[in-house]
Amino acid sequence: MKKDLLIIDNITKRFGGLLANQNISFSIDEGEIIGLIGPNGAGKSTLFNCISCYYNSNSGKILFNGTDISRKTPEAICQMGIGRTFQLVRIFKEMTVLENIMIGAFLKHAKQGDATAKAEETANLFGFTEKLSLEAGSLTISDQKRLEVARAFATEPKILLLDEMMAGLNIQEVRETTDLILKLRGMGLTLVLVEHVMEGIMPIANRVIVLDYGLKIAEGTPEEVVNNEKVIEAYFGKKYHAKRRGNTAPLQ
């Protein structure tokens, strides 16, 4: 396992006067599952967009396998081996499930036959065997989100950045999603998961990074993070935190 596969080094992203990411630094080892959490507007999606070069960060570096990728294009990022999904799904709604995955598979398989084979294999892995010829737009939200991951997976990346895979899913679907993520890690992938809600990723993340108002306020194992005072404050507010401190009951 390679250490420091991806290094985020002092990334700052401004929107006018708003600092959406402020001097964010952390690094990710190969094979890790990293949770990136924080309240609404904390800057999680912005950081994803900086890593995948949909946004140009104002300062800082992003090193992937030792090379600075912070000034590349989104397509180059994917070609180098970093796949991503979007918070609001961006699947090709008028194409079939198979075609959606094929578009990803074409990156490494130029011939239609090869891409089809790769896409079918990927579809099996993601549980789409029975739905290959369905129009993607007709799938449930949970299927659409999974399809977006399958499509990114078909580009054969080293790292997958998944933005809010679990938002809006029911408990059963959350469980299936965590199983899927563990399966992907088992296949050698490194995963960064943005989640708004903590429950989904706490059981599977190796490390969790917490953002709030554009700043990194905590980093550590899930246990460390949920007991971190700054994190509790960010999530539940100062008042709740003060009340909790008077209370001796353990967290959760």
Next chain:
Amino acid sequence: MKKGLIALIIFLGALVAFPLIFQDPFPRHTLIMIMLYAAMGIGWNIIGGYTGQVSFGNAAFFGVGAYATAIMLVNFGITPWLGMLVGCVFSVALAIIVGYPCFRLQGHYFAIATIAVGEIMLLVFTNWEYAGAAVGIYMPILPESFMNFEFHTSKLPYYYIILVIFVAAIGVCWFFERSRLGYYCRAIKEDPDGARSLGINIQRYKMIAFSISAIITSICGTFYAQYVLYIHPTSTMDLMMSIQLCIICLIGGLGKLYGPVIGAFVFIPLTELTRVYLGSEGQGVDLMIYSMLIIILAIWRPQGLWAIFTKGTAK
């Protein structure tokens, strides 16, 4: 799939037999125009239908093909077949010059930019003395031969030449649909940002699609110049022609292989008939009919006439 192939073979067989049964010039001429516009429609469909980049400047490629051929033949006596090749080279160059800055524009701005480019080309050729300016160019009357691309006694050779061009255009589009390029173009149409996240250089693929579109249209321009033997700026580069190509695809089915074929079979006879029966006073009547047709289609069958054929069968 099998059924489709049989239908195609019957259709092509009918096209081959048609001029042998109908020997009058008018039906032959009508079919020549249908195949010409169907081929150009296929060219338009590749950039406008599949890739979703609506071009109102494709007539410029038609003009470049026609003028490259005419200028080389008149001034240097070079065979139109070479003119066809040179026309393609210039058309691709134009596509790249236009596409490079314009494909950075999002949404409808590309369409607007192509109108400007088409009009600029029209203006340039209207004022360019060397190219005959507004009067245009008369081709020299040469002995009938394939090499000279001129036939005077019968339209039959022209008919079969355009049939070959038309079938070739279908073939190109068939391969396009099944290639990585075709899939990527459809992805770009649906969601450019999503496409980029899968490693697709959208700028490059739009450019390739536009170039293929330019080549097909340019070849049609060469054919037209040799068929009519007289070209002028408004007969080869009019904005109206670009709009007609768009309408043909819209009627038949955007981003569908046979969409422009069906569109041309509906559109061109109407145009030719109004021309014959209403003369120059009838100008614009055909377009009024199309506008009606598009409105009816938009309500009744928004996917275009092609949807009638696929209705009921699996996609």
